Amino acid sequence: MPRFAANLSMMYNEHAFLDRFAAAARDGFKAVEYLFPYDFEVGTLRAQLDEHGLAQALFNAPPGDWAAGERGIAALPGREDEFKRSIDTALRYAGVLGNTKLHVMAGLVAAGEDRARYRAAYVANLAYAAQAAAAHGITVLMEPINTRDMPGYFLNRQDDAHAIRAEVGAPNLKVQFDCYHCQIVEGDLAMKLKRDFAGIGHIQIAGVPERHEPDIGELHYPYLFDLIDALGYDGWIGCEYRPKAGTSDGLGWLKPYL
Structure with a gap:
């Protein structure tokens, strides 16, 4: 059963x-993610968790x-x-918040x-x-991001990300597989999940093309969720989408998985 x-x-x-x-939490989520925690004292965020x-x-x-428009500096x-100072800051926050996954954005070229x-x-x-x-x-984690939403972003394709991962050779460097970005740039998500599963460290979802709920758009997520389960993924699946209306009102897709 996927965990969201x-x-x-x-x-x-x-x-x-x-x-x-x-x-x-009221809607049944057991975990959260977000872009950046740095506008808040880490203890304040820990208290919310x-x-x-x-x-x-x-x-x-x-x-x-x-x-100013920067999207990473790695x-x-x-x-x-x-960059080194940014990693020190991120690790300090992670040490208190308890997450074991840290996304490092590449930046624009x-x-x-x-x-x-x-x-x-x-x-x-x-x-x-x-x-x-x-x-x-x-x-x-490093994440390929589509060029429509973020023109000029350095990393766009799954195969490029995994080639860089192999070149670095660190066992704790993985690729963040965002189904939304991958569908826009490449498609063929199921085969890429199968091909690259050993190097995938986190998965995110959203409907394509509008980035609304995952039950809106061209992707059939129930199939992908079954595949992700079959592959043995035991991490969180991040719901990185913009609700079409109210967030809670759009969570009908989630109910079978709670």
């Missing part, structure tokens, strides 16, 4: 952020200047010292740039992050 984590960055936006933990009986499934390392040459330089920086920074995280029992 509510993504509080996208779901329950009808509530203030700290109130979303209670809302998710404890009060509502929730596990922390995942969050992202600091991404650079998000408000693949950006010249930002290595900043302008057209015409030397992608080989970015790849070399990415490989070196991922190796550093994986080594630092290993001491804390944490798996570092």
Whole structure:
């Protein structure tokens, strides 16, 4: 039976952020994820988890200047010292919140740039992050993101991600398989899940193409959930979608799995 984590960055936006933990728990979720925890004291977030009986499934390392449009710094040459500090911060939060998965965003590459330089920086920074995280029992994740939602993002394809994972060679470096992004860029999700399962560290879902509930759109998630179970996945599946209307009203798809 799949286990689902509510993504509080996208779901329950009808509530203030700290109130979303209670809302998710009332709807039957046992875990949460979100983009970034850094606007809050880590103890405040830990208290929300404890009060509502929730596990922390995942969050992202600091991404650079998000408000200015940056979407990660792991693949950006010249930002290595900043990247190392960001990993220190993320691991400090993870140590309190209890999650064992940390997503590290690659960043944007302008057209015409030397992608080989970015790849070399990415490989070196991922190796550093994986080594630092290993001491804390944490798996570092990289995620291919579609170019429609995030033009210029460095990593877009599953096979590229797994090639980089193999090049780094760290056992605690895995790929985050977001069904929404993969469907838009590549499709053929079932075969990619089978092909790459050993290197997949976290799974996320959303309807395609509008990124609403997973029972809206072109993907048939009941089949994929059965496949994910059959493959032996025992982690959380992150619900990283934008509810079409009210979050709770759109959770009919979840009821068979509670």
